[in-house]
Structures are given as structure tokens and as C-alpha cells.
Amino acid sequence: MMTHLSNRAQSAGREPAGLDLELARKYAVPGPRYTSYPTALHFSEDVPAAKLIEDAGLDGASRKPISLYLHLPFCETACWFCGCTKVVTKDRGAADRYLDYLEKEISLTAASLDGERPVTQLHFGGGTPTFLSPEQLRRLGSILHKSFRFDADCEASVEIDPRRLTRDHIVALHEMGCNRASLGVQDNDPAVQEAINRIQPAELTVRAVSWLREEGFRSINIDLIYGLPLQTAESFGRTLREVLELDPDRFAVFSYAHVPWIKPAQKIFDKRRSLPDAERKLALLNLVVETLTGQGYDYIGMDHFARAGDELATARANGTLQRNFQGYSTKGGTDILAFGMSAISQSPRAYRQNEKELPAYYAALDADRLPVARGYFLTPDDEIRRETIMRLMCDLKLDLPAMSERLGIDFRDYFSSALKHLKPLADDGLVRIARDAVAITEKGRFFIRNIAMVFDAYLQQQRQQEGRYSRTV
Numbered sequence: 001m002m003t004h005l006s007n008r009a010q011s012a013g014r015e016p017a018g019l020d021l022e023l024a025r026k027y028a029v030p031g032p033r034y035t036s037y038p039t040a041l042h043f044s045e046d047v048p049a050a051k052l053i054e055d056a057g058l059d060g061a062s063r064k065p066i067s068l069y070l071h072l073p074f075c076e077t078a079c080w081f082c083g084c085t086k087v088v089t090k091d092r093g094a095a096d097r098y099l100d101y102l103e104k105e106i107s108l109t110a111a112s113l114d115g116e117r118p119v120t121q122l123h124f125g126g127g128t129p130t131f132l133s134p135e136q137l138r139r140l141g142s143i144l145h146k147s148f149r150f151d152a153d154c155e156a157s158v159e160i161d162p163r164r165l166t167r168d169h170i171v172a173l174h175e176m177g178c179n180r181a182s183l184g185v186q187d188n189d190p191a192v193q194e195a196i197n198r199i200q201p202a203e204l205t206v207r208a209v210s211w212l213r214e215e216g217f218r219s220i221n222i223d224l225i226y227g228l229p230l231q232t233a234e235s236f237g238r239t240l241r242e243v244l245e246l247d248p249d250r251f252a253v254f255s256y257a258h259v260p261w262i263k264p265a266q267k268i269f270d271k272r273r274s275l276p277d278a279e280r281k282l283a284l285l286n287l288v289v290e291t292l293t294g295q296g297y298d299y300i301g302m303d304h305f306a307r308a309g310d311e312l313a314t315a316r317a318n319g320t321l322q323r324n325f326q327g328y329s330t331k332g333g334t335d336i337l338a339f340g341m342s343a344i345s346q347s348p349r350a351y352r353q354n355e356k357e358l359p360a361y362y363a364a365l366d367a368d369r370l371p372v373a374r375g376y377f378l379t380p381d382d383e384i385r386r387e388t389i390m391r392l393m394c395d396l397k398l399d400l401p402a403m404s405e406r407l408g409i410d411f412r413d414y415f416s417s418a419l420k421h422l423k424p425l426a427d428d429g430l431v432r433i434a435r436d437a438v439a440i441t442e443k444g445r446f447f448i449r450n451i452a453m454v455f456d457a458y459l460q461q462q463r464q465q466e467g468r469y470s471r472t473v
Helices: 002-011 021-027 049-055 093-110 134-147 167-176 190-195 202-214 233-244 264-272 278-294 311-318 358-366 380-395 400-407 416-427 443-453 457-461
Strands: 066-072 118-126 149-160 180-186 219-226 250-255 297-301 304-307 322-324 327-329 335-339 344-347 350-354 372-377 397-399 431-433 437-440
Touching: 021 278, 021 443, 049 350, 049 372, 066 093, 066 134, 093 134, 093 335, 093 358, 134 167, 149 167, 167 202, 180 202, 202 219, 219 233, 219 278, 233 278, 250 278, 278 297, 297 311, 297 443, 304 311, 322 380, 380 397, 380 400, 380 443, 397 400, 416 431, 416 443, 437 443
Parallel strands: 066 118, 066 335, 118 149, 149 180, 180 219, 219 250
Antiparallel strands: 250 304, 297 304, 322 327, 335 344, 344 350, 350 372, 397 437, 431 437
8 A cells, every 4th residue: 555655646746845844943833723714712702692693694595505514522531632622421311412402503593594505515523423323323414404405415524533433323424424534543652542541543443444435435534643742753653654554535634732721631741741842743743744745645734635636635726725614625605504512603704603511502592592602793804814814825825916806905005014024934935925926835835824824913913822822833
């Protein structure tokens, strides 16, 4: 398999892309991941929920396609590195009660929608969606298909934990319409797994991939994390070689975000002094990019890699790649309707987030109201900057005349200050600035968050980023 992959990389004419470690040290500052602009830190409880719901296209007037997100928060055990909103329990009955409330939230929402609007994208996140039993998953599928009209080519994905997975889980997910899966692996090394409280023998991942392919899933993604306790270049290199043998379509390789002030469980890593230092973490990132690009995967941006010819790579090449709360996506022009505790929905002018704790989420639905807790209405300036940051992160370039026409502005005049602040990044070889274009260089793709931050009005107004965001590199 590795020989096959190496041949594929050579035929694509790619050279492994190296990371300039000196620049990585310089630009490793806290910054947003830009799954939205403005970021969720700017959401407010002062925005009236009724106004957010009114703007969400729930009056039957909108005809836009729909992207659905379902947050399934339960985990049987806690992984100490995790920053997700989750509920740790071994009580499978908790999922039955949660489904009761999800059904009510979905029913309240669907009743106000134009029933002909197609669902073109569906994602199950968590938590651990496969905490639900196959029977519970089938029930959820029935709820969704009763309430929405799914496009024949709907992209339906699910996050899977291989540790407590049965073949019937895969069958049930496929019956629901799932055709893509993302497997949480993080690291195959036994010492690292013990340090993060996630024991997952590699053979469980191999078995899960085999089941998914036998059931006809058309795309498989592997999630890895670099910067975890006890990781070394040797051990993580071994993990990369092992998962490459599975020939996944995509990789999401995340930088571990150490935010113990937000996620107290992470404090255990500070006590044990087991985290890689900055030098070793940068070496791990360099290893990831050189290994995956050397094996024929395109570096899409941020933490995503896709096999050449994959839909993500194609979308980036033709300028249709999108970015939302689930990361990079090929489905643009949709309203995102999100269900479950903490889930974030998006309409063209607003974001809204559900209650983040189960009791409050349940209480809202008991009162026959949607569980919206906070939100944000975009200003005209926000909309301009959101589109600019989106295109920069997806296309790796900005065509200034085209952006001027699209946004109804003189781009160079509107962003004169931002373009001036790009100059030091250009001097470091991260971007090329011409009269009519800004282009991110091969070297600059490692620093895409830093480049996008130049166009973020809120960071320019308030530079106290430490303690609010993870580091960009």
C-alpha cells in the first residue's frame, strides 16, 4: 500500500512541502480558526431569540437548500484532550430522552419551513454519535426523513468512535443515508493513548474502515491530533504510516489546543508536564505535512488534507470550496439548521446557538420554544469581511477587482489598512501582493490563520487574544 501511495505522489509531480520552523515560532500566536466570522466569542445573549428565529428562514419564505447539523453529545468516557461540548455517561437511556427532545426541536422547526427545500448536507457530530445504539440511530433517521426532503445526492457524514462500534451501527448509519464517515484516531501509540485516556488499539480502526467500505461508504476521513502528551516524531511518524495503510480519502490533522482555563480536564497534562514543547510540536506539524503531501494528498488548508481528485481538492481548484462550523465543505449557498444542545445555526445575516447545558435545552423545549440561547446579527462590514476571509481561506487568493464587484466596494480602498498590515507577511514570503491580487504562497499555507487575521476588524480593535484562542501554528 505504501509503495502504491508513493507512486501516486510521484506521478502527481509533488514535492513534500516543508515548514519554515523559524517563521512558525514567529507566527505561533493565539488566533481564531474562522469557522465563522465574527467568531462565536461575539455571540450575545442580548440578541432577542425571536428576532434570530424570524431571520432564520423559518417563515416558509426561503427556498435555499438546507445543511443539517445534529449534535449528539454523549460519550461513555472522557478523553482528556477534548474540547467538545459533551455529556459523559454510561446510561444509554439518556440518549432516548435526548431523542425525544431532538424530535420536538426538529418538529417545531420543520413546521415553519417550505417542505420543498432540499437537504443537500447532513452531519452528525458530538460527543460521540455512535454512543447511540443502532436502534436509536434508526429512530433518529426516521425523525429526519419524516421532517425533511433529502436531495438524492445529499452528502451525509458522521463522526465515529471505533472503540465501541458494531457492524450493525454501520448498517444503521447507511440505512439513514450516511455515505461519509470520519474516524477518531488521534494517535496509535499506546503510551500516548494512555496519557490522554483514550485506549484504542489500531486493529479497531482497521476493522471500522473495513466495515465502512463493505457497506458502501464513499468517503473515509481519519482524524489525528499532533501536540498530545508523550508524542515524538518517531511515534507519530509510525502512526502516520499505519493510518496511510488504510488509504483514507481525507485527513483532518488538528493541532492540540491546550485551553485548561476553558476545559479543566486538560489541567492533568500541566501537572504531569507531558506536553511536547513548542519546538517538538512544530517538528510534528512539519512531519505531518511532508508525509501526507509526499504520499499524494493535497494540503487543502488549515488542518485538512484530501487525496488528489477528492471533491474537496476539486472544489478548491474550481473556487467553490466553503468553510463553516464543520470545517471545509463543498456545499455552499445553504442555510445551516443545527439541532441539539450547543448547536450553531447560520443564515445569511445571523448566527444563533442553542443552550449549552442539557437542563436548559430541555427546559426551553418543555416550554414549547426553540432552545436559542444567544446569537449575532452581522453588520454590512461583517458580511464584507466574512466573505473576504472565507475566500482567502478557501481559494488561497483574492482577485481584488472580482471581490470589489462581488462586495460592492473598492477593495483596495476599503481594506487599505489591512493591505498595509499584509506587507510584513509578504516580506516573510507568506503572501504575494500585486495591484489586482493577493495570493498565499506555498509557505504561507501554514500560516493561513495569521493572514486571515489581518482582515479581522475585531482583532484589530482588541488584541488581547491570549486566553481566548488556540495558537495558530
